Amino acid sequence: MTAEEGCSPTPSDNTVVPPGTPKKIEEGNMPVRRGSASSSGGGPGGGMQAASASEVASRESDLDDRTLSLKVMVGIGRVCVFRVGGVEETCRTDEVAVPRWExxxxxxxxxxxxxxxxxxxPMQQIASIEDSSAAGTVVVSSETAEAVEDSFELLEVGQGFQVGALTRKLEAFQETHGLPGASTGTRGHASQTRVATILRAHLPDCVRDRIEAGHADFINEVRRLTVLFLGFPSLTEPKRPTPEHPEVxxxxxxxxxxxxxxxxxMRQYDGSFLQFRCDEKGFLAICAFxxxxxxxxxxxxxxxxAALKIVDNLKEDGTQTCVGITTGDLLCACVGSPARSEYTVFGDPINMSARLMCKAKKGMGSVLCDQKTYDRAKATAKFVALDPMQVKGSPGPVLVYKVEPMAPRGTAFARNSSDEVEVPLTCRTVVRKPLVERDDVMEMMWSRISGMMREHQGGVVLIEGAA
Structure with a gap:
């Protein structure tokens, strides 16, 4: 686990992301998406950054009469660089476990x-101007505006400023060139092997296995998934000493x-940990089953x-967790260029899970799920049907359920979302009773089971009885 702090005078390489990438996508439905890209940086290069962002946002591509657009938000300041994780992804004995890092x-x-x-x-600056941005525009925070006000026309919109035309020539921007790519083949075999080992740990195992098997061309596909969009608002809140924890x-x-x-x-329930990031929504994780x-x-x-366990475990440390769960068909693909790409999932379900996570952050419940997830998991936990709600990106109100841990065995409840009254359906405790006059049946069952274990021979046993 390592982290470094420092100034970021220029935007990161992923300031602009491919349309459709959920890492920065904020609105829109497949196949047309509207996204937001956010970058952070400080120092004298602020004008160059805004110029670059403005140029990108002004471009549009027409594909089969479909317009892809982008909105850009810019903040400046110091950031932290994290390398976190390190937990082995699989517990299967027939696989070599690789620790996963982010x-x-x-x-x-x-x-x-x-x-x-x-x-x-910087990310909090971007969060404050998100509602003031729109597709095809560049909006900067007040801190960024102060750094570039001598170079651009700025129009105040909400808590931010929309970038207009250049007001002076930016010689530094015009003379800036990209850094040369890393040379290849100059390191010895041992060094290259070490680099490859480090890089392997930053890939999801499903991608790593296919690449190493020579099946990189078959990575992209549409799959039926259940996705978790997790938010951790406690990580962005000031941490103060308490009697239990006097030292922060x-x-x-x-x-x-x-x-x-x-x-x-994710390892316990055999799910996939896809990514952990920090953006205008705070610290987030995306997982998939x-x-x-x-x-x-x-x-x-x-x-x-898995969601209920994560919420419960982190609650012990005082960490608030908000989860949105949805089920549906998603495109699972590598997006980007041959030089740098990222494996991700995108489609309506992942967008909806992000919306539900945001609803959960507003106090509607720690875990929220959609109708499809409820239909397939309603016997797993206690679900409370909330009033249909309007969610950004949805054509109409959607059914949402609040998920809570299952009631103690022997007790079931029916709940009404309007008055939140719990009605016990049964309070009978299930009592284990002995089988009467079934010795011959039990003997036959044990014989079959023993034969299966000893001789590895299967079979079928049909049990009939009154309902």
């Missing part, structure tokens, strides 16, 4: 204001703890159980 850039945990630079954290630990350790808990429960090598008939059941 590398990301984000705000410093638990910080609301940078005392040294007198700035809000570093925020990097809290991020590592969260990632470990998520990874362990049903990717290659981890396909199960009861994907929604496993997803619901």
């Amino acid at each position: 590398f990301l850039v984000g705000d410093k945990p638990h910080e609301h204001y940078d005392e040294l630079m007198k700035l809000r954290p 630990a570093g925020g990097v350790g809290d991020v590592q703890r969260v990632v470990e808990v998520v990874q362990r429960h 049903g990717l290659p090598g981890r396909t199960h008939h009861q994907r929604p059941v496993r997803a619901v159980r």
Whole structure:
């Protein structure tokens, strides 16, 4: 677990993401998507960054009469660089376990204001201007506007400023060239092997296995998945001492703890940990059930159980977790260029899970799910049907369920969302009773089971009886 703090004078390489990538997608339905790309940086290069963002946002591509558009939000300031995780993804004895690590850039945990630079954290700046941005525009935070006000026309919109035309020539921007690519073949075999080993640990196992098997051309596919979109609002809130914890630990350790808990429960329920990141929604994780090598008939059941376990485990440390769960068909694909690409899933279900996570953050419940997940997992937990709600990106109101841990065995409840009154359906405790006059049946059953275990010979036993 490592983290570094420093200034970021120029945008990261992924300032602009391919349309359709959920890493920054904020609105839109397949196949036409509207996305947002956010970047952070500080220093004298702020004007160059805004110019680059403005140029990208002004471009549009027409594909079969479909317009792909982009909205860009810019913040500046110091960021943290994280490398977190390290939990082995599989517990199967027939596979070589590889620890999974995530590398990301984000705000410093638990910080609301940078005392040294007198700035809000960059991602919090972007969050404050999200509602003021629209497709085809570049909107910057007030901190960014102060850095570029001599170079651009700025129009105040909400809490941000929309970037207009250049007001002066930016010589530095015009002379800036990309860095040369890394040379290949200059390192020895041992060094290349070490680099490859490190890089393997940053890939989901389903992608790594296919690449190493020579099946990279078959990675992209549409699959029926159950996806979890997890938010951790506690990581962006100031952390203050308490009588139980008089010393406030570093925020990097809290991020590592969260990632470990998520990874362990994905391993326990045989799900896939796809990514952990920090953006305008805060610290987030995306997990999926049903990717290659981890396909199960009861994907929604496993997803619901894993979500409840994650919420419960992190609650013990005082970490709030909000989860949106949805089920549906998603495109699972590598997006990007041959030089740099990312494996991700996108489609309506992942967009909806993000919306449900945001609803959960507003106090509607720790875990929310859609109708399809409820239909396939309703015997797994206690579900409370909420009033149909309007969700961004949906043509009409959608049915949403609040998910809670299952009531103690022997008790079931019916709940009404209007008055939240619990009505006991039964309070009878299931009592285990002995079988009467079934000695011959039990003897036959044990004989079949013993034969199966000893001789590895299967068979069929048909049991009939009154209902």
